[in-house]
Structures are given as C-alpha cells and as structure tokens.
Amino acid sequence: MLAVLRHEYAQAMRFAEDDDAFTAMPSAPPVPCQLYVHVPFCETLCPFCSFHRVRVNPAKTQRYFDALRREIGLYHDAGFRFADVYVGGGTPTIDPDLLIGLLDAVRAVSPVRAISIETNPNHLQPEVLQRYRAAGVTRLSVGVQSFDDSLLGRMERHDKYGSGAQIGQRLVAAQGIFPTLNVDMIFNLPGQTMAMLDDDLQRLLALGVDQVSFYPLMVARSARHAMARSMGLADERLRHPMYERILDRLLPSYRAASAWCFSRVAGMFDEYIIDQDDYVGVGSGAFSYVGGAMSSTTFSLAHYCRRIESGRSGITQRRALSRRERLRYDMLMRLFGGELRHDDMRRRWGRAFALRLAPELTAMRLLGVTRRDADAIRLTRRGMYCWVLMMAEFFNAVNNVREQMREHVRAELEAWNHEATVSVASIGRSSA
Ligand SMILES: C[S@@+](CC[C@H](N)C(=O)[O-])C[C@H]1O[C@@H](n2cnc3c(N)ncnc32)[C@H](O)[C@@H]1O
Ligand code: SF4
Numbered sequence: 001m002l003a004v005l006r007h008e009y010a011q012a013m014r015f016a017e018d019d020d021a022f023t024a025m026p027s028a029p030p031v032p033c034q035l036y037v038h039v040p041f042c043e044t045l046c047p048f049c050s051f052h053r054v055r056v057n058p059a060k061t062q063r064y065f066d067a068l069r070r071e072i073g074l075y076h077d078a079g080f081r082f083a084d085v086y087v088g089g090g091t092p093t094i095d096p097d098l099l100i101g102l103l104d105a106v107r108a109v110s111p112v113r114a115i116s117i118e119t120n121p122n123h124l125q126p127e128v129l130q131r132y133r134a135a136g137v138t139r140l141s142v143g144v145q146s147f148d149d150s151l152l153g154r155m156e157r158h159d160k161y162g163s164g165a166q167i168g169q170r171l172v173a174a175q176g177i178f179p180t181l182n183v184d185m186i187f188n189l190p191g192q193t194m195a196m197l198d199d200d201l202q203r204l205l206a207l208g209v210d211q212v213s214f215y216p217l218m219v220a221r222s223a224r225h226a227m228a229r230s231m232g233l234a235d236e237r238l239r240h241p242m243y244e245r246i247l248d249r250l251l252p253s254y255r256a257a258s259a260w261c262f263s264r265v266a267g268m269f270d271e272y273i274i275d276q277d278d279y280v281g282v283g284s285g286a287f288s289y290v291g292g293a294m295s296s297t298t299f300s301l302a303h304y305c306r307r308i309e310s311g312r313s314g315i316t317q318r319r320a321l322s323r324r325e326r327l328r329y330d331m332l333m334r335l336f337g338g339e340l341r342h343d344d345m346r347r348r349w350g351r352a353f354a355l356r357l358a359p360e361l362t363a364m365r366l367l368g369v370t371r372r373d374a375d376a377i378r379l380t381r382r383g384m385y386c387w388v389l390m391m392a393e394f395f396n397a398v399n400n401v402r403e404q405m406r407e408h409v410r411a412e413l414e415a416w417n418h419e420a421t422v423s424v425a426s427i428g429r430s431s432a
Helices: 002-012 058-077 096-109 126-134 149-154 164-174 194-207 221-231 236-250 301-309 323-336 342-349 352-356 358-366 381-408 410-431
Strands: 033-039 082-089 114-119 139-145 180-187 211-216 255-258 261-263 279-282 287-290 293-297 315-320 339-341 370-372 376-379
Touching (some): 033 096, 058 096, 058 301, 058 410, 082 096, 114 180, 126 164, 139 164, 164 180, 164 194, 180 194, 194 236, 236 381, 323 339, 323 342, 352 358, 376 381
Parallel strands (some): 033 279, 082 114, 139 180, 180 211
Antiparallel strands (some): 255 261, 279 287, 287 293, 339 376
16 A cells, blocks of 8 residues: 555656746635745755755755745735745754844734744753744744763764764753743654653653654655665664554643644644645745646755846646645644544535545545544544555655755755865864
8 A cells, every 4th residue: 555655756746847837926815824934044055854955054045035025025926825824944053143133024914823833952051042942933843862971972963063962951041931842853764763762751751841743754656765874774663653652652742733743732843845725835845736737946055046136936746736736735634633523524625525536535434534523524543654654755755856856956965065074074174
C-alpha cells in the first residue's frame, strides 16, 4: 500500500516548471488564508534535514528579508489577507530585528490572529523572546530532536545547539512567554534505542511543555546515501513500537492535535496545512496551495530576489490538481488532524465527497483505520500509525521535489555556502 501511495504522491507532485509563465499573481480567496514564510538560513547544516536551507551569510540576509516583505506586499495588492502566519526554515530567528520588522509589516496590512515561528535552542534568550511576543508571536517551536547527547552529536547539533541538559534549562527559561511553546522531536533516529526514547519522553513530561511534535525520521531519496554515511542507518522495525511508546506515554496528559503533534491545550496549530483551505508560501523554495493549484517558488535565492525586485511573483512551478486529487488531498490532511466532520465535508464538496471517495472510506473503516461517529469520521489508534506512515510518504514526496529543484541550482547553492563560510569566518576574525 505504501508503494502505491509513494507512486501516487510522486505523480501528484509532478510540477510544470516555466520561468516566464507564472508572472501573474493567483486569484485571492474570499476569506483570509494562511501565510507561510520561508527563511532558509542556518548556522550549520544538519545531515538529516531535507528542507531548503543554506548557510547564513549576514551580508546577504537583509536583501532576502526585503524581498520577503515585497512579495507579501504583492499578495496584499492582489487582494490576499492573512489570518495565520507560520515562519519556518531554515532558522527564522537568525536575525531578530529583521524577523520582527517582517512580522510588523504583515500585521500592518492583515487581520493576523496567530503567528508561529521556528527556532533553535541556541536562540532562546528570554529578552529576545519577549520581543517576539510583543510582535504578536503566539507559538514558538523549538527544534530539539532528542535530549540524548550521543544522538545530538550524530546529528551534528551538540556543539552548536547545546547538550541535552543545556537545552532543557533553556526550555525552562522560555516557558510561559508564549501561549504555546512547542518542542520538535524526531523518533527512529539511527542509533536510537527504546531506552533513549524513554529518556526523551521522561524529559518532556518533566518539562511539561505545551506541545510536542514527534516526527518519524523522513529522508529524501537522494539524501539517503549521504545521511547513512554521516549518521548511520535507522532500524525501520523500531518505528512502530517507538510510535506506540510515544502514544502510551504522552496521551494521558496530551491530546493528539494531529497524528504526530500532541497538545496540552486546545486550538493550537502544528502544520500550516491542516485546517485552512488555502495557504500562500513566500520566500525561496516555498509551496502554496491556492484555488486547487499547488505551486512552488524558485529554489535559487538570487533568482528569487531578482524576480521579486522586478515586481514579479516568485512562483516558477505550478500544477492544478484534478477534482479527485483535491478531494483526496483534503481527506489526507483532515484525517491527519484526526477527524473528517460530515457537515464540513458537505459544505465544501456537497455529495461528491462521500460518493467519489466511497471505496477509500469503506476500505479504511473495514481495515479498522477509521470509525464512523454521528458527527465525523475519526482515526482509530491503529489509524494514527497508518497516518504517520502516509504523511511520511507525502513529506518524502515533497522532499524529493525539493531535492530535484535544489539539484537544478546546485552550483549556486554550493557557491553560496562556500561564500557564507568565508564571510562568517572573517567576521569571527575581525571581532576577535
Ligand atoms: C526544518 S526544521 C526548522 C527549524 C529549526 N531550524 C530546527 O532545526 O528545528 C523544523 C523541524 O523539522 C524536523 N525535521 C527536519 N528534518 C527532518 C527529517 N529528515 N525527518 C523528520 N523531521 C525532520 C525537525 O524536528 C526540526 O526541528
Ligand atoms: S534541521 Fe533546522 S537547523 Fe538543521 S539544517 Fe534543517 S532547518 Fe537548519
């Protein structure tokens, strides 16, 4: 079944690339939608990560943030308004002043009600976090991955982002500043044992953070080799028992906000794609889903800045989904959030939803993946693990697209990373 899904997702993510075709902005939906802002800069590049990221080059960061503001302005001029903002990366907090300036600019033109930003443990200075809160940030998501020092070492995060004990202390100091403090963890890492996972769960429960996102390790096809060389191979047989252990330990005090996100409080959002129909992605290498079409901006940072500076959209790939693909995408995302409400599906799709997806819906019920309640179709516990596998396949398909797009601009990204290394080293020398 996973092989079939893999094939289907790969087909669905086949984009048409045309640099000149997509100069016009898409049509704005009638209600405010979600905004995803991609900040691709990181201090070090973790070997397991398949996101679009480059080493930070302080000399070039301002230009990129200026382009982000301008691109958001282009959407605003086209009638888009944003209710929820998610700034992801890379490391959005790489330059606090630029990030806060960007958030102020979005809030000045849109009725923003929630802002989520991602960060790393070395950026958790309470006085800077207070400034983010004052700028409207409601959710801070901290990438921890594991508290185990040997695993942090394998992930090349120990020296840069701190030991498990240091990360724990920084999280304690960050608590209570935002309505939601989320911690990103990964399970089924190479070398991770059940005892290590138990320790991580124990640490999380002792900290009592508001939200935990526990991702299975997902690696793009093309990154598998390099990752195996640097971090080793994960034992796939441990994935299911590890997920069951996570549910056993977290569910008594946390509610599943999605198959891999666990919240103490209601109304939080984890992934920026669950509830909203449309989302706009700005920045280099950002995906959007607007009016039934998936699109992606260029993965070349230089090209992205040039396009935006000349008043054009950053979109260079687009694909309109068929009605059936949209129905299935809707089903995948809503069930990932735990339930498909009957009234919601009727409002959005009329009778088409139940009729066209009847084979899938029946098969899922017979396999014990879902149960039908009076108000909604809900995932069972067995279904939650199925959805972890399905979403992992979906994100792997997205990662494969990212790798493909990055391959097109490989020379530019390598030159960028080299120049960034030299530039950071010279700043280090001049301030020494
Ligand atoms: C892309 S990072 C951006 C935020 C920040 N730079 C960080 O490292 O947390 C967000 C989260 O994605 C998750 N992630 C990254 N690569 C992953 C992978 N290959 N498999 C599973 N989760 C991954 C990690 O938990 C990470 O914290
Ligand atoms: S995991 Fe975070 S810090 Fe590491 S490379 Fe990916 S985006 Fe950057």
